[in-house]
Structures are given as C-alpha cells and as structure tokens.
Amino acid sequence: MNTAAGRLIRAELKLMTRDPLVLTFVVAFPIVTMLIIGGAFGTKPTVGFDNTNPAHWYVASYLTVVIAAVGLVMLPVHLASYRERGVLRRFAAAGFPRWSFAIAQLVVGLITTAVACALLLAVAAPVYGLPALHDGWRVGAALAFGAVGFVSLGVLLGTVLPSARSAQAVGLLLFFPSFLLGAGGPPPHVMGSVVRHIAGPLPLTLLTNAVRSPWLGLGPATGSLAGLILLTVAFTAVAARRAVL
Amino acid sequence: MDKAQVVTVRGLRKAYGDRVVVDDLDLDIPAGEIVGLIGANGAGKTTTVECIQGLRKPDAGTLRVLGYDPVTQAGELRPLIGSQLQDSALPDRLRVAEAVALFGTARTRDGGELLEQFGLEQRRRSAFGSLSGGERQRLFLVLALLNRPRLVILDELTQGLDPAARRNVWAAVRQLHDAGTTVLLVTHEMDEAEALGGRVVAMRGGRVLDAGAPADLVDRHAGTATIRFSMPDAPALLLDQVRRLDGVHEVERAGARVTVRGARPVIAHVGAALVRWGSVPADLSVHVPTLEDALLGLLDGADVGGDVAEDRELVGGRR
Numbered sequence: 001m002n003t004a005a006g007r008l009i010r011a012e013l014k015l016m017t018r019d020p021l022v023l024t025f026v027v028a029f030p031i032v033t034m035l036i037i038g039g040a041f042g043t044k045p046t047v048g049f050d051n052t053n054p055a056h057w058y059v060a061s062y063l064t065v066v067i068a069a070v071g072l073v074m075l076p077v078h079l080a081s082y083r084e085r086g087v088l089r090r091f092a093a094a095g096f097p098r099w100s101f102a103i104a105q106l107v108v109g110l111i112t113t114a115v116a117c118a119l120l121l122a123v124a125a126p127v128y129g130l131p132a133l134h135d136g137w138r139v140g141a142a143l144a145f146g147a148v149g150f151v152s153l154g155v156l157l158g159t160v161l162p163s164a165r166s167a168q169a170v171g172l173l174l175f176f177p178s179f180l181l182g183a184g185g186p187p188p189h190v191m192g193s194v195v196r197h198i199a200g201p202l203p204l205t206l207l208t209n210a211v212r213s214p215w216l217g218l219g220p221a222t223g224s225l226a227g228l229i230l231l232t233v234a235f236t237a238v239a240a241r242r243a244v245l
Numbered sequence: 246m247d248k249a250q251v252v253t254v255r256g257l258r259k260a261y262g263d264r265v266v267v268d269d270l271d272l273d274i275p276a277g278e279i280v281g282l283i284g285a286n287g288a289g290k291t292t293t294v295e296c297i298q299g300l301r302k303p304d305a306g307t308l309r310v311l312g313y314d315p316v317t318q319a320g321e322l323r324p325l326i327g328s329q330l331q332d333s334a335l336p337d338r339l340r341v342a343e344a345v346a347l348f349g350t351a352r353t354r355d356g357g358e359l360l361e362q363f364g365l366e367q368r369r370r371s372a373f374g375s376l377s378g379g380e381r382q383r384l385f386l387v388l389a390l391l392n393r394p395r396l397v398i399l400d401e402l403t404q405g406l407d408p409a410a411r412r413n414v415w416a417a418v419r420q421l422h423d424a425g426t427t428v429l430l431v432t433h434e435m436d437e438a439e440a441l442g443g444r445v446v447a448m449r450g451g452r453v454l455d456a457g458a459p460a461d462l463v464d465r466h467a468g469t470a471t472i473r474f475s476m477p478d479a480p481a482l483l484l485d486q487v488r489r490l491d492g493v494h495e496v497e498r499a500g501a502r503v504t505v506r507g508a509r510p511v512i513a514h515v516g517a518a519l520v521r522w523g524s525v526p527a528d529l530s531v532h533v534p535t536l537e538d539a540l541l542g543l544l545d546g547a548d549v550g551g552d553v554a555e556d557r558e559l560v561g562g563r564r
Contacts, residue, residue: 004350007346015336085333089333095324
C-alpha cells in the first residue's frame with residue numbers, strides 16, 4: 001500500500017505509538033470512569049435503568065465515550081497542531097493528493113477507536129461482565145456511523161480552530177457536557193426535564209441511545225439512529241471539503 | 246504560453262481582508278534560470294510563491310506554471326515542483342528516514358543518496374524534533390528534490406544557518422541550476438540573492454520595483470563606489486589629477502582623510518594614479534556598492550505607485 005494515503009496512515013500510526021500519552025485520554029479516561037460509575041449503582045436491575053443491570057447499562061454506554069473522546073479531543077488537537085506548525089502546508093506543497101490526508105485521518109481515527117473500544121470491553125468483561133447483545137446489526141451500524149461521524153467532526157474542528165490550545169479548550173468544552181449529559185454521567189431519571197431536553201438532541205446522546213437500546217434489548221432506537229446518520233453525513237461532507245490539501 | 250517560460254504571472258492580486266499583499270504583479274521566469282525574489286518583510290514574496298504553487302487562491306490575475314493553472318490544476322502541478330516552505334515543519338517524532346519514505350514514491354530519487362549529499366546520512370534515525378535548524382533546512386531540501394522537480398521554490402532557505410551550512414546549501418542550489426532545474430529563490434538575505442540569483446526581482450508593497458541581474462540593479466540603484474585613504478599634506482596636484490579622472494563624481498578632503506566617490510571603474514583609476522604618484526597609503530580602503538545598497542536605494546526612492554520598472558528589460562515588471 002504505497003499510495004500517499006497509505007504512507008500517511010503508516011506514518012501516523014507509528015507516531016502514535018511513539019507518544020502513548022496522547023492516547024491516555026481516549027483509552028484510560030473511559031475505562032477509569034466506567035469502572036467508577038459502573039460500580040456506583042450496583043448490578044441489580046432497577047427501574048431507573050429501564051430494569052437493566054446498571055453496570056451493564058454503563059458498559060453499553062461507554063464505547064460511545066471512546067468515540068467522542070477521539071472525535072472531540074484527540075483529533076482536533078492533533079490536526080490543529082499540524083496546521084499551526086505548517087505540517088499540512090508541507091504535505092500540500094509536496095503534492096500529496098487532495099484527499100489523502102482526510103482519508104488517512106479517518107482511517108487512523110477509526111483504528112484508534114476500535115483499539116480503545118476493544119480495551120474497554122476487555123477491562124469491563126472480568127469486572128462487570130458484558131451485557132448480551134440483543135440486536136448486533138443495529139449496534140454495529142450505530143457504532144460505525146457514530147465513529148465515522150465523530151472522526152469527521154474531529155477533523156472539521158481541527159481544520160477550523162486556529163491552534164492546538166484552542167482546539168483543546170473547545171474540544172474539552174464540547175466533550176464534558178456531552179459526556180455527562182449523554183453517555184457516561186448520571187442516568188436520565190435523576191436529571192430534571194430541562195436537562196433531559198438539552199441532552200436529547202446532542203450527537204453523543206443520539207449515538208449512545210442508538211448503541212445502548214438495541215444492545216440491551218430496550219428497543220430499536222430508530223429515531224436516534226436516523227438522527228445520527230444525518231449528522232454523520234453532514235459532518236463528513238463538511239469535513240471532507242475542509243480537509244482537502 | 247511561451248515554451249521557454251516556466252512561470253508566467255499576469256496581474257496577480259491577493260488581499261487578506263483589507264490589506265492588499267500582492268498588487269497587480271507580473272512575473273516571468275524562464276526555464277533553467279535562478280531567479281531571486283527580494284524585498285523587506287511583508288513585500289508579498291511568500292504570498293506570490295504560494296499562489297504560484299497553488300497553495301493560495303489569487304483574488305485576480307492569471308498564472309501558468311509548467312503549463313498548468315495552479316488554481317484549477319494544483320493536483321497535477323504540485324508533484325512537478327520541489328518546494329521548501331517558510332514556516333513549515335514535520336511532526337517532531339518523525340525520523341529523517343521515515344520523512345524521506347513518506348514524501349517519496351516508487352518514481353522518486355534515491356533518498357539515501359540525497360541524504361548523503363546533504364550530510365544527513367548519519368541522522369537517518371534521528372527524530373525531526375531533535376534536528377538543528379540547519380539540519381532541518383537540509384532535510385527540507387532533500388524532500389524538495391525527491392521528486393526530480395522541474396521547478397524548485399526555496400523560501401528563506403538559509404534562514405538561521407551558520408555560514409558554513411549556508412555555503413553548503415548554496416553549492417547544492419548551484420548544482421541544481423547546473424543540472425537545468427529552474428530555481429525560484431525567496432530571500433531577504435541580499436548576499437544570498439547576489440551569490441545565487443542569475444536575476445533578482447525586487448518587491449515592495451506587493452509590487453515589482455525593478456528586476457534584472459544583480460550587477461544591473463546595483464548600477465541603477467546603489468550609487469557610487471567610495472575610496473578612502475589618508476595622506477597628510479596631500480599635494481594639490483595629486484588631488485587635482487584624481488578629480489579629473491574618468492567617472493569621479495567628487496573628491497572630499499577632511500584633514501588628512503581623502504574620500505573619492507564615483508563609478509566603479511574609478512577604483513582602478515585612483516589606484517593607478519596613486520601608484521604613479523609613488524605613494525600608496527597603507528589605510529587605502531574601497532567600498533563597493535552591493536545588492537543590499539541597491540535594495541535600500543530602491544526602497545528609499547520607491548514610490549510604489551510610480552514607474553520605476555517600466556522602461557527596463559525585466560524578468561518581472563509592474564504593469
């Protein structure tokens with residue numbers, strides 16, 4: 001695979017292994033917080049968790065935290081840093097094909113997401129057990145669209161924000177409210193109606209609902225999946241234009 | 246497009262907001278030449294070359310580079326250009342050999358040979374972040390030459406290099422030129438432009454002030470050569486002889502110090518006169534005007550809206 005995109009993917013993956021601390025946020029943060037909050041509500045099914053095991057509720061939710069961490073924090077900071085330092089200009093001037101960098105970032109983002117999700121499940125399995133998968137196709141589709149959508153959003157943010165520091169600030173500002181309201185925070189039944197209304201249309205909430213409900217057998221979550229697909233198409237279209245070299 | 250022209254620019258204009266950076270610029274670069282773009286910071290040099298490479302979209306004007314339009318055919322054009330950009334970098338943890346592998350393809354030159362030529366063979370496994378400024382510039386030059394470019398654009402190539410490293414890089418640029426490659430050099434180091442530039446184009450305020458061989462610009466804008474020596478009780482006869490030499494503009498005497506100004510051939514005439522007189526002062530010194538003097542003269546006298554360049558036979562000219 002000696003295409004420009006292939007060479008960029010290889011180089012980016014190598015660089016990532018040389019700076020493992022970069023992965024701390026997308027790997028360690030979801031695992032640690034899942035272990036903490038998964039243990040906070042016990043393992044007995046309760047009404048507040050739609051009569052499911054609360055620990056399983058969070059295991060089924062935290063894959064989306066990984067996806068959001070990659071898309072809202074890791075990629076924007078990485079890309080903004082490249083832009084700030086003139087790395088992208090150098091790729092462009094060297095004649096790298098226009099789409100090669102966008103494709104490379106998409107692939108690297110998806111590989112990172114897959115590895116981090118696998119590690120999260122590997123840690124969750126012996127501690128809380130993995131919940132039975134009720135509708136694997138829907139879960140798989142939601143994860144795939146969600147991963148592509150958030151990676152695209154990350155690429156978009158990285159090409160818009162002026163510096164790595166601003167990308168980090170904006171990324172964290174987007175990540176933590178989304179995380180608390182839509183994925184890894186308190187269960188919806190303890191939130192007030194206003195907060196639930198705010199949380200409902202957030203991309204991460206849509207993604208989490210589209211993964212968790214079919215996974216735990218709580219319903220197909222078709223509305224959330226449709227909303228997620230629309231957002232993914234929009235983010236990908238805009239990001240593709242912005243990331244052209 | 247004239248086949249002999251590698252770059253043809255007509256009426257190029259580029260503004261960032263309200264600030265016009267390149268204003269109605271014309272530029273022709275013939276094949277096989279080294280052309281230096283010179284001027285103070287903010288003259289529009291870098292923006293001009295970025296438009297030539299298709300890295301920026303001009304607001305107005307037409308460009309043809311190696312037969313392509315950089316605006317609509319950047320994808321075809323960029324692989325034909327070797328480019329060393331100002332203010333650009335590589336990922337800090339990327340190693341030298343990996344950078345060569347990343348920027349090279351099956352059709353590019355042997356990266357190892359280029360690394361050896363530019364003294365980076367021993368640094369193959371070093372991370373970009375650990376390279377010195379000179380090593381980084383040499384690596385950028387290696388990357389720029391990988392694809393056997395027909396046009397090489399070098400923007401502030403030797404900025405921050407020590408004198409020995411600069412001369413090594415200059416030698417490499419001369420080798421490129423000898424091999425028939427066209428080189429567009431952007432610099433505000435006048436000695437660099439003078440040493441390398443077969444022709445130089447002086448810019449200010451996004452416009453071309455004048456262009457030509459460095460010696461021609463010096464003749465037109467740098468004024469006179471100055472010869473100084475001390476001769477206590479200098480005889481009036483000698484000073485009168487010097488005053489009447491061809492090309493002498495003025496002779497000043499302040500105490501024992503004598504200053505002669507005139508066209509450059511005056512240096513030889515004054516030297517000969519002193520030898521004939523039988524007394525060559527030990528502190529005889531000569532100041533020959535340089536390209537830097539010429540640029541300063543140009544900038545001092547420039548009315549950007551004026552007609553400095555119109556009657557010249559130019560590599561570049563303001564419309």
